[in-house]
Amino acid sequence: MLRVSLFGYGKTTKALAKKYPNSIFYDDKCTKPFKDENGFKVKPSSDFNPKYSDLEVPSPGIPPSNQLIKKAKNLISEYDVFADIAPLCVWISGTNGKTTTTQMMQHLLQERGSQAGGNIGTPLGELDLEASLWILETSSFTTHYTNRAAPNIYVLLPITPDHLSWHGDMSEYVSAKLKPITMMGEGEIAIIPEAYKDVKTAAHVISYKDERDLASRFEIESAKVNFKGAFLMDALLAMAVEKILFDRVDYEKINSFVIDSHRQEELRDSKNRLWVNDTKATNLDATIVAMKRYEDLHVHLILGGDDKGVDLNELFVYLQNCDVKIYNIGSNKEKLSNLARQYGVEFELCKNLADAVAKIDKNLKNDEVALLSPAAASLDEFTSYAHRGDLFKNSVKEL
Numbered sequence: 001m002l003r004v005s006l007f008g009y010g011k012t013t014k015a016l017a018k019k020y021p022n023s024i025f026y027d028d029k030c031t032k033p034f035k036d037e038n039g040f041k042v043k044p045s046s047d048f049n050p051k052y053s054d055l056e057v058p059s060p061g062i063p064p065s066n067q068l069i070k071k072a073k074n075l076i077s078e079y080d081v082f083a084d085i086a087p088l089c090v091w092i093s094g095t096n097g098k099t100t101t102t103q104m105m106q107h108l109l110q111e112r113g114s115q116a117g118g119n120i121g122t123p124l125g126e127l128d129l130e131a132s133l134w135i136l137e138t139s140s141f142t143t144h145y146t147n148r149a150a151p152n153i154y155v156l157l158p159i160t161p162d163h164l165s166w167h168g169d170m171s172e173y174v175s176a177k178l179k180p181i182t183m184m185g186e187g188e189i190a191i192i193p194e195a196y197k198d199v200k201t202a203a204h205v206i207s208y209k210d211e212r213d214l215a216s217r218f219e220i221e222s223a224k225v226n227f228k229g230a231f232l233m234d235a236l237l238a239m240a241v242e243k244i245l246f247d248r249v250d251y252e253k254i255n256s257f258v259i260d261s262h263r264q265e266e267l268r269d270s271k272n273r274l275w276v277n278d279t280k281a282t283n284l285d286a287t288i289v290a291m292k293r294y295e296d297l298h299v300h301l302i303l304g305g306d307d308k309g310v311d312l313n314e315l316f317v318y319l320q321n322c323d324v325k326i327y328n329i330g331s332n333k334e335k336l337s338n339l340a341r342q343y344g345v346e347f348e349l350c351k352n353l354a355d356a357v358a359k360i361d362k363n364l365k366n367d368e369v370a371l372l373s374p375a376a377a378s379l380d381e382f383t384s385y386a387h388r389g390d391l392f393k394n395s396v397k398e399l
Contacts (some may be wrong), residue, residue: 003052007068008059009042012078015125016057019081026068043330050074057081060119060141063166063399077142082124083149088132090241091118091138093123093177094157097234097285100259101155102137104238107257108250109133118142133245140167140176152184153244154203155237156192165309211236218243223252230289231259262389264290267396273364275384275396278373279389282334283308284315291322298323298368300360303355304330305376305388312336315375316343325363327356331380352381353388357395 005022006013009030011399017023017040033043037217045068048054048313056072069075078135092102097190099120106116117127118136127134136151140163159177167173177395181190188356192199197207208214211232218240218376227235235254241260265277278290301319303326312332319326325346328336340347353372360370374394382388 003054005048005053005056005072007045007048007066007072008062009036010059011056012059012125015123016078016081018125018151027350028066028068047270047370051385054126058145060139060145063153064144075145076147077149079122079136079138079142079146079149082129085129086124086149087129087134088154089136089151090135090153090154090199091136091147091151091180092157093138093143093180093238094155094176095160095162095283096281097138097157097230098398099280101157101234101237103134103260104234104254104257105135105155105241108137108238108253109245112246117171117313129361130173138180140173143179144176146179150185150188152188154180154184154188154190155194155236155241156181157195157233158193158285160283160309160315161314162283162285163308176325189244191237192327196267206240211265214240218241220249221251225257226255230286231264231291236238262386264293265389265393267393269399270390271366271399273368273370275365275392276372277389277392278371279378279385279392281373281375282377282385284310284312284375286319288313288318290371290373291318291324294371295322298365299325300364300368300370301326302329302350302356302360302370302392303336303373303375304328304333305374305378306330306380307332307335312375315339316345319343319345327355327359329356329376329381332376334342347397354395356360357399358394361399 001022006023009025009027026045026048028045030042030044036042050066050071050073056075065147084197092098102116102120113132114135115127116135120137159174161170173392178199181199181201186203188203189204190203194207194209214236220239225235252292263280267275281287281290301324320343327348327350328395330352337347337349348359364370378385378388
């Protein structure tokens, strides 16, 4: 019987355990062995011995530097587990917009029997193998470990710096994003930014420059699509896949989609002043996109958190030409303040998010906007980006 080691005791690996009933979990947080409620053994990472393992599957977030990964001899990804048995698959990747594009695509195609999963929250082990189509939000962590599985359609949003501390550098991050294209075969389709149109692949490549070019290539009238800014790109890519699969463009259906909270979510305080919860902007490109949406207003911008080792100079090159004051929070707030001084951007150093809201409250005018768009992950001070966004909204409500 195959001896299977599951690295990390989390949602992804717990779902895979159903497929491998004799598997053993190894987890960095486990201090002594135990059996869980389903009878599976959970052991400290230090107990893993590759001599007694025929197959190892990691939770996607475990970095290559982890000792479990370094010891593994038969490492495959969650996607590789289902390489030979999964239905038709669409993978969505890129830096920003993966979740919304995946949700929009599922909204358009669920009546056709599709299921959405992957990084969006439902692990592959919980998806129905009899579904007509899997729509998978796909992270660079997953593609890094994937060596057998490949999508039938690959949708790639623009790539900008992110997760560099995990991957090591920008070139490794880009390589992970492009890796699925190189593994695709004849008859499969990749929709990718023009910058990567020359990547070697047997698949049919459709490259795009921007939203206008994308709409033109798929004969979609973007004026009929209600979403603007970054959301327009998400909608067009979702519609492009429906056009490829079913030769249909459904404006009414896409316009009925409701965007998740925490992404450019607008709210008003008791004085009718505009506050925007964009806590999901966990990298600099997402913050720049949000700033462009409000470029005609003076912006009170809350920045900071775990920036994952990214060089933030590009963000400040942009901000120095904006009508903006920044309020720095989180583990990188001193770094942000130093950059603000260097680039001549007005700033205040804040104790925490609540303090930033309080400081903005004293300065915010009715024709201005307060924007939480941190350009950083949240786990330095919060349990999730949603926790950060909820705290922001509650602080605004209490003003």
